[in-house]
Amino acid sequence: MSTRTPLMAGNWKMNLDHQQAIQTLQKLAWTLKDAKHDFSAVEVAVLPPFTDLRSVQTLVDADKLEIVYGAQDVSAFTSGAYTGEISPVFLAKLGVTYVAIGHSERREHHNESDRLVNAKIKSALGAGVIPILCVGEDIDTRRAAAHVQHTLLQLEGALEDISAEQAKTIVVAYEPVWAIGTGETATPEDAQEMAEAIRGRLAELYDRDTADAVRVLYGGSVKSSNVASIMAKPDVDGALVGGASLDPEEFAKIARYQSHAVGL
Numbered sequence: 496m497s498t499r500t501p502l503m504a505g506n507w508k509m510n511l512d513h514q515q516a517i518q519t520l521q522k523l524a525w526t527l528k529d530a531k532h533d534f535s536a537v538e539v540a541v542l543p544p545f546t547d548l549r550s551v552q553t554l555v556d557a558d559k560l561e562i563v564y565g566a567q568d569v570s571a572f573t574s575g576a577y578t579g580e581i582s583p584v585f586l587a588k589l590g591v592t593y594v595a596i597g598h599s600e601r602r603e604h605h606n607e608s609d610r611l612v613n614a615k616i617k618s619a620l621g622a623g624v625i626p627i628l629c630v631g632e633d634i635d636t637r638r639a640a641a642h643v644q645h646t647l648l649q650l651e652g653a654l655e656d657i658s659a660e661q662a663k664t665i666v667v668a669y670e671p672v673w674a675i676g677t678g679e680t681a682t683p684e685d686a687q688e689m690a691e692a693i694r695g696r697l698a699e700l701y702d703r704d705t706a707d708a709v710r711v712l713y714g715g716s717v718k719s720s721n722v723a724s725i726m727a728k729p730d731v732d733g734a735l736v737g738g739a740s741l742d743p744e745e746f747a748k749i750a751r752y753q754s755h756a757v758g759l
Protein backbone atom coordinates (compact mmCIF):
# COMPACT_ATOMS: atom_id res chain seq x y z
CA MET A 496 0.00 0.00 0.00
CA SER A 497 1.51 3.33 -1.10
CA THR A 498 2.16 6.00 1.54
CA ARG A 499 2.46 8.65 -1.17
CA THR A 500 -0.23 11.36 -1.08
CA PRO A 501 -1.97 11.55 -4.47
CA LEU A 502 -1.61 14.87 -6.29
CA MET A 503 -4.02 16.25 -8.88
CA ALA A 504 -2.37 19.22 -10.61
CA GLY A 505 -4.23 21.35 -13.14
CA ASN A 506 -1.94 22.86 -15.75
CA TRP A 507 -3.92 25.77 -17.17
CA LYS A 508 -1.27 26.39 -19.85
CA MET A 509 -1.81 29.76 -21.61
CA ASN A 510 -5.43 30.10 -20.54
CA LEU A 511 -7.40 32.27 -18.05
CA ASP A 512 -6.25 35.83 -17.33
CA HIS A 513 -5.92 36.92 -13.69
CA GLN A 514 -9.61 37.84 -13.41
CA GLN A 515 -10.76 34.54 -14.94
CA ALA A 516 -8.26 32.74 -12.72
CA ILE A 517 -9.92 34.12 -9.59
CA GLN A 518 -13.37 33.06 -10.78
CA THR A 519 -12.17 29.57 -11.72
CA LEU A 520 -10.22 29.04 -8.49
CA GLN A 521 -13.12 30.34 -6.39
CA LYS A 522 -15.52 27.92 -8.10
CA LEU A 523 -13.08 25.03 -7.65
CA ALA A 524 -12.66 25.85 -3.96
CA TRP A 525 -16.42 26.08 -3.36
CA THR A 526 -17.06 22.81 -5.21
CA LEU A 527 -14.43 20.95 -3.19
CA LYS A 528 -15.63 22.53 0.07
CA ASP A 529 -19.25 21.53 -0.62
CA ALA A 530 -18.01 17.97 -1.25
CA LYS A 531 -16.04 18.11 2.02
CA HIS A 532 -12.85 17.22 0.15
CA ASP A 533 -10.03 15.90 2.34
CA PHE A 534 -6.91 17.64 1.01
CA SER A 535 -4.69 15.41 3.15
CA ALA A 536 -6.05 12.44 1.17
CA VAL A 537 -5.70 14.00 -2.30
CA GLU A 538 -3.63 17.15 -2.78
CA VAL A 539 -5.02 19.64 -5.31
CA ALA A 540 -2.87 22.16 -7.18
CA VAL A 541 -3.42 24.61 -10.01
CA LEU A 542 -0.65 25.89 -12.29
CA PRO A 543 -1.90 29.22 -13.71
CA PRO A 544 -0.06 31.52 -16.12
CA PHE A 545 2.60 33.72 -14.48
CA THR A 546 0.34 36.79 -14.83
CA ASP A 547 -2.25 35.22 -12.53
CA LEU A 548 0.01 34.16 -9.66
CA ARG A 549 -0.26 37.24 -7.48
CA SER A 550 -4.07 37.23 -7.79
CA VAL A 551 -4.16 33.52 -6.97
CA GLN A 552 -1.91 34.08 -3.95
CA THR A 553 -4.19 36.86 -2.70
CA LEU A 554 -7.29 34.67 -2.93
CA VAL A 555 -5.63 31.59 -1.40
CA ASP A 556 -4.29 33.64 1.50
CA ALA A 557 -7.48 35.66 2.06
CA ASP A 558 -9.79 32.63 2.04
CA LYS A 559 -7.24 30.28 3.60
CA LEU A 560 -7.75 27.83 0.76
CA GLU A 561 -6.13 24.39 0.99
CA ILE A 562 -5.61 24.35 -2.77
CA VAL A 563 -1.93 24.92 -3.56
CA TYR A 564 -0.59 26.47 -6.72
CA GLY A 565 2.45 26.50 -8.94
CA ALA A 566 4.09 27.87 -12.04
CA GLN A 567 4.47 26.35 -15.49
CA ASP A 568 8.15 27.10 -15.94
CA VAL A 569 11.11 28.74 -14.22
CA SER A 570 14.48 30.27 -15.06
CA ALA A 571 17.69 28.32 -14.51
CA PHE A 572 18.93 31.53 -12.86
CA THR A 573 17.81 33.37 -9.72
CA SER A 574 18.36 36.94 -10.97
CA GLY A 575 20.24 39.03 -13.55
CA ALA A 576 20.24 39.93 -17.20
CA TYR A 577 17.83 37.23 -18.37
CA THR A 578 15.09 39.20 -20.12
CA GLY A 579 11.66 37.66 -19.83
CA GLU A 580 12.70 34.85 -17.51
CA ILE A 581 11.09 34.14 -14.13
CA SER A 582 13.21 33.66 -11.01
CA PRO A 583 12.43 30.72 -8.70
CA VAL A 584 13.10 33.05 -5.76
CA PHE A 585 10.38 35.44 -6.96
CA LEU A 586 8.01 32.48 -7.44
CA ALA A 587 8.71 31.34 -3.88
CA LYS A 588 7.81 34.83 -2.63
CA LEU A 589 4.47 34.44 -4.44
CA GLY A 590 3.78 31.35 -2.34
CA VAL A 591 4.30 28.92 -5.21
CA THR A 592 4.58 25.27 -4.09
CA TYR A 593 5.27 23.55 -7.42
CA VAL A 594 6.77 24.36 -10.80
CA ALA A 595 6.35 22.26 -13.94
CA ILE A 596 9.71 21.79 -15.64
CA GLY A 597 10.44 20.23 -19.02
CA HIS A 598 6.85 20.08 -20.23
CA SER A 599 6.77 18.62 -23.75
CA GLU A 600 5.26 21.83 -25.08
CA ARG A 601 8.34 23.73 -23.84
CA ARG A 602 10.73 21.09 -25.10
CA GLU A 603 8.99 21.34 -28.50
CA HIS A 604 8.44 25.10 -28.85
CA HIS A 605 11.53 26.28 -26.93
CA ASN A 606 13.96 23.48 -27.69
CA GLU A 607 14.51 22.76 -24.03
CA SER A 608 17.26 20.18 -23.58
CA ASP A 609 17.67 17.72 -20.72
CA ARG A 610 20.66 19.83 -19.67
CA LEU A 611 18.51 22.97 -19.38
CA VAL A 612 15.78 20.99 -17.61
CA ASN A 613 18.40 19.78 -15.13
CA ALA A 614 19.56 23.36 -14.50
CA LYS A 615 15.96 24.48 -13.94
CA ILE A 616 15.37 21.66 -11.46
CA LYS A 617 18.44 22.71 -9.46
CA SER A 618 17.27 26.32 -9.62
CA ALA A 619 13.78 25.47 -8.34
CA LEU A 620 15.09 23.21 -5.57
CA GLY A 621 17.51 25.95 -4.50
CA ALA A 622 14.56 28.28 -3.96
CA GLY A 623 12.46 25.69 -2.14
CA VAL A 624 10.00 25.18 -5.00
CA ILE A 625 9.06 21.56 -5.79
CA PRO A 626 9.70 20.54 -9.42
CA ILE A 627 7.09 18.61 -11.36
CA LEU A 628 9.47 17.03 -13.86
CA CYS A 629 7.71 16.25 -17.13
CA VAL A 630 9.03 13.33 -19.18
CA GLY A 631 7.72 11.12 -21.95
CA GLU A 632 7.98 13.44 -24.91
CA ASP A 633 7.86 11.30 -27.98
CA ILE A 634 6.10 11.25 -31.28
CA ASP A 635 4.17 8.07 -31.84
CA THR A 636 5.95 5.05 -30.44
CA ARG A 637 3.27 3.71 -28.14
CA ARG A 638 4.54 1.42 -25.44
CA ALA A 639 7.44 0.57 -27.72
CA ALA A 640 10.71 -0.22 -26.00
CA ALA A 641 12.20 2.88 -27.66
CA HIS A 642 9.56 5.06 -26.02
CA VAL A 643 10.30 3.65 -22.60
CA GLN A 644 14.05 4.12 -23.04
CA HIS A 645 13.59 7.65 -24.42
CA THR A 646 11.53 8.59 -21.39
CA LEU A 647 14.01 7.06 -18.94
CA LEU A 648 16.91 8.90 -20.61
CA GLN A 649 14.99 12.16 -20.13
CA LEU A 650 14.58 11.25 -16.48
CA GLU A 651 18.28 10.49 -16.04
CA GLY A 652 19.38 13.68 -17.78
CA ALA A 653 17.05 15.79 -15.69
CA LEU A 654 18.28 14.29 -12.41
CA GLU A 655 22.03 14.59 -13.00
CA ASP A 656 23.81 15.72 -9.80
CA ILE A 657 20.50 15.70 -7.89
CA SER A 658 20.90 14.01 -4.50
CA ALA A 659 18.63 11.27 -3.21
CA GLU A 660 17.21 13.64 -0.56
CA GLN A 661 16.42 16.20 -3.27
CA ALA A 662 14.99 13.57 -5.60
CA LYS A 663 12.55 12.40 -2.92
CA THR A 664 10.83 15.79 -3.05
CA ILE A 665 10.50 15.87 -6.84
CA VAL A 666 7.26 14.90 -8.60
CA VAL A 667 7.62 13.16 -11.98
CA ALA A 668 4.87 13.50 -14.59
CA TYR A 669 4.78 10.99 -17.42
CA GLU A 670 3.08 12.56 -20.43
CA PRO A 671 3.08 10.70 -23.75
CA VAL A 672 2.98 13.44 -26.39
CA TRP A 673 0.41 11.56 -28.45
CA ALA A 674 -2.06 11.80 -25.54
CA ILE A 675 -1.68 15.53 -24.83
CA GLY A 676 -4.71 17.54 -25.89
CA THR A 677 -5.87 14.79 -28.24
CA GLY A 678 -8.63 13.16 -26.27
CA GLU A 679 -6.62 9.93 -26.59
CA THR A 680 -5.67 8.70 -23.15
CA ALA A 681 -3.03 6.14 -22.37
CA THR A 682 -4.57 2.98 -20.94
CA PRO A 683 -4.18 2.39 -17.21
CA GLU A 684 -1.76 -0.39 -18.18
CA ASP A 685 0.32 2.06 -20.28
CA ALA A 686 0.43 4.50 -17.37
CA GLN A 687 1.37 1.76 -14.91
CA GLU A 688 4.06 0.33 -17.19
CA MET A 689 5.82 3.66 -17.48
CA ALA A 690 5.33 4.66 -13.86
CA GLU A 691 6.82 1.32 -12.81
CA ALA A 692 9.73 1.79 -15.23
CA ILE A 693 10.35 5.30 -13.87
CA ARG A 694 10.30 4.03 -10.30
CA GLY A 695 12.63 1.18 -11.26
CA ARG A 696 15.13 3.57 -12.83
CA LEU A 697 14.96 5.81 -9.75
CA ALA A 698 15.82 2.74 -7.63
CA GLU A 699 18.85 2.13 -9.87
CA LEU A 700 19.93 5.79 -9.81
CA TYR A 701 19.40 6.15 -6.08
CA ASP A 702 17.83 3.46 -3.86
CA ARG A 703 14.46 1.80 -3.30
CA ASP A 704 13.56 4.22 -0.47
CA THR A 705 13.98 7.20 -2.80
CA ALA A 706 12.13 5.46 -5.65
CA ASP A 707 9.21 4.67 -3.36
CA ALA A 708 9.06 8.27 -2.09
CA VAL A 709 8.75 9.93 -5.50
CA ARG A 710 5.21 10.64 -6.72
CA VAL A 711 4.67 9.73 -10.38
CA LEU A 712 1.77 11.41 -12.18
CA TYR A 713 0.19 10.57 -15.51
CA GLY A 714 -0.75 13.36 -17.94
CA GLY A 715 -2.51 13.22 -21.30
CA SER A 716 -6.27 13.72 -21.80
CA VAL A 717 -7.21 12.88 -18.22
CA LYS A 718 -10.93 13.27 -17.55
CA SER A 719 -13.25 12.44 -14.66
CA SER A 720 -14.40 9.45 -16.73
CA ASN A 721 -10.96 7.84 -16.97
CA VAL A 722 -8.98 9.01 -13.94
CA ALA A 723 -10.20 6.41 -11.43
CA SER A 724 -9.01 3.47 -13.56
CA ILE A 725 -5.60 5.11 -13.98
CA MET A 726 -5.35 5.90 -10.27
CA ALA A 727 -6.16 2.26 -9.45
CA LYS A 728 -2.66 1.36 -10.65
CA PRO A 729 -0.10 0.94 -7.83
CA ASP A 730 2.68 3.13 -9.24
CA VAL A 731 0.49 6.04 -10.41
CA ASP A 732 0.13 8.79 -7.77
CA GLY A 733 -1.94 11.41 -9.53
CA ALA A 734 -2.45 13.35 -12.73
CA LEU A 735 -1.18 16.42 -14.52
CA VAL A 736 -4.38 17.66 -16.12
CA GLY A 737 -4.56 20.20 -18.93
CA GLY A 738 -7.83 20.99 -20.67
CA ALA A 739 -10.11 19.33 -18.13
CA SER A 740 -8.64 21.48 -15.32
CA LEU A 741 -10.05 24.65 -16.90
CA ASP A 742 -13.55 23.47 -15.89
CA PRO A 743 -13.62 23.69 -12.09
CA GLU A 744 -16.46 21.21 -11.68
CA GLU A 745 -14.76 18.65 -13.93
CA PHE A 746 -11.41 19.15 -12.22
CA ALA A 747 -13.09 18.77 -8.82
CA LYS A 748 -14.52 15.43 -10.01
CA ILE A 749 -11.02 14.39 -11.08
CA ALA A 750 -9.65 15.37 -7.66
CA ARG A 751 -12.46 13.38 -6.04
CA TYR A 752 -11.89 10.30 -8.16
CA GLN A 753 -12.10 8.04 -5.10
CA SER A 754 -15.74 8.98 -4.44
CA HIS A 755 -16.61 8.42 -8.10
CA ALA A 756 -14.65 5.18 -8.18
CA VAL A 757 -16.71 3.73 -5.35
CA GLY A 758 -19.85 5.48 -6.43
CA LEU A 759 -20.28 7.40 -3.16
Ligand SMILES: O=C[C@H](O)COP(=O)(O)O
Nearest residue numbers: 506675676715716737738
Ligand atom coordinates in the same frame (compact mmCIF):
# COMPACT_ATOMS: atom_id res chain seq x y z
O1 LIG B 1 0.08 19.44 -18.57
C1 LIG B 1 -0.91 18.79 -18.94
C2 LIG B 1 -0.75 17.83 -20.03
O2 LIG B 1 -0.09 18.45 -21.10
C3 LIG B 1 -2.04 17.17 -20.47
O3 LIG B 1 -2.87 18.09 -21.13
P1 LIG B 1 -4.35 17.57 -21.52
O4 LIG B 1 -4.99 17.09 -20.24
O5 LIG B 1 -5.04 18.77 -22.12
O6 LIG B 1 -4.15 16.42 -22.49
